[in-house]
Amino acid sequence: MKQDxxxxxxxxxxxxxxxxxxxxxxxPNGKIMSHKRTGVxxxxxxxLALAVKHARFLGLLPFVVK
Amino acid sequence: MSENENKDKKEVSVDETENKEPxxxxxxxxxxxxxxxxEMPAIYGNLKELLLSLGGKMISDEMPVIxxxxxxxxxxxxxxxxKYNTAYFGWMKFYMxxxxxxxxxxxxxxxxxxxxxxxxxxxxxxxxxxxRFMHKDPLRKKFxxxxxxxxxxxxxxxxxxxDKEIDAMVAV
Numbered sequence: 001m002k003q004d005x006x007x008x009x010x011x012x013x014x015x016x017x018x019x020x021x022x023x024x025x026x027x028p029n030g031k032i033m034s035h036k037r038t039g040v041x042x043x044x045x046x047x048l049a050l051a052v053k054h055a056r057f058l059g060l061l062p063f064v065v066k
Numbered sequence: 067m068s069e070n071e072n073k074d075k076k077e078v079s080v081d082e083t084e085n086k087e088p089x090x091x092x093x094x095x096x097x098x099x100x101x102x103x104x105e106m107p108a109i110y111g112n113l114k115e116l117l118l119s120l121g122g123k124m125i126s127d128e129m130p131v132i133x134x135x136x137x138x139x140x141x142x143x144x145x146x147x148x149k150y151n152t153a154y155f156g157w158m159k160f161y162m163x164x165x166x167x168x169x170x171x172x173x174x175x176x177x178x179x180x181x182x183x184x185x186x187x188x189x190x191x192x193x194x195x196x197x198r199f200m201h202k203d204p205l206r207k208k209f210x211x212x213x214x215x216x217x218x219x220x221x222x223x224x225x226x227x228x229d230k231e232i233d234a235m236v237a238v
Contacts, residue, residue, distance in 0.1 A: 013193040016186075017094070017157065021195065058094050058184055059135035059153065 006044045014047040016054035022061060026052070030065040088161040090125065090190050093174070095183035096139075097130055097154040106130060109179055110156065120170055123161040125190050130156030141181050153181055159188065 005024075006014065016022070025033050025040075025048055032052050035045050055061040101109060110130055117124065132154050139150045162170065167185065174183050 009195065011195045013189060013191070015193040015195070016184075018194055054094075054184060054186065056136070058096060058155065058182060059137060059139060060133075060155070062136035064137075 004039065004041045004044060006040060006048075014044065014051045016051040016058070016060070018051070019055060019060050022048070022052050022055055026061070028065065030062045087163075088123070089164050089167075090159065090188055091162050091167060092157060092159045092186045092188045093170075093183055094155070094157040094186070095130075095174070096135075096150075096181040097156070097179050098148070098181055099132060099150065099152045099154065101154065101179060106154065113158070116173060117158065117160055117162075117170070120166050120173075121163060122166075122170075125159040125161065126192070127158040128156055130154035139181055143178050150181055159190070161190075 005011075011021075014021075025038055027033055032049055035042070038045065038048070040048060052061060056063050095113075097106075097109065106129075114124070114127070132152055134152050135150060139153075141148050141150070171185060174180055
């Protein structure tokens with residue numbers, strides 16, 4: 001069973017500015033990986049998705065990688 | 067009916083007291099790359115002053131740094147459509163009353179230097195963790211360590227010994 005990355009590293013708040021961490025949860029097309037694939041808890045997956053979307057808005061992450 | 071009205075009033079008053087407590091907000095913003103490096107501190111100072119003038123109290127912030135954008139952004143200023151591939155990205159964390167926050171948004175909307183901004187509710191603690199965990203990657207494991215181990219084993223094999231073994235096998 002995969003462990004939750006965020007609780008394993010003691011990260012309580014997922015920040016949209018942490019692009020290096022957020023990139024780990026994107027697939028090669030820039031889409032957010034599924035809950036099943038990331039192994040992150042539901043609560044953190046929701047925070048993660050929100051953080052990725054905020055980062056995309058400010059041009060830190062791409063919406064699509066062609 | 068009169069009882070219901072009283073209840074409503076009480077609820078409203080509770081909400082108002084909650085609003086008066088300062089909340090922690092964060093703004094992330096992108097400034098136009100047309101600003102030169104020398105002008106940067108002045109514009110950054112103006113943003114800070116704007117916050118303080120609205121009764122904000124700074125917690126932490128970062129100077130705007132020029133970054134490449136992940137995609138091209140457009141913004142029309144005075145009927146001219148501008149396209150941006152790079153921008154200065156900066157952020158500030160501060161306390162502010164919830165009822166003043168919309169005013170801050172209105173003022174930032176009018177600022178021609180800002181391409182985009184994002185106001186978020188957050189916590190006063192530092193939430194950035196990237197620097198501590200740069201080396202760890204749970205989903206993509208690295209295989210480089212194993213490869214170097216194999217190379218060390220392969221190196222000491224003697225060619226003459228192999229030739230002898232081959233000769234022996236051929237002879238049989």
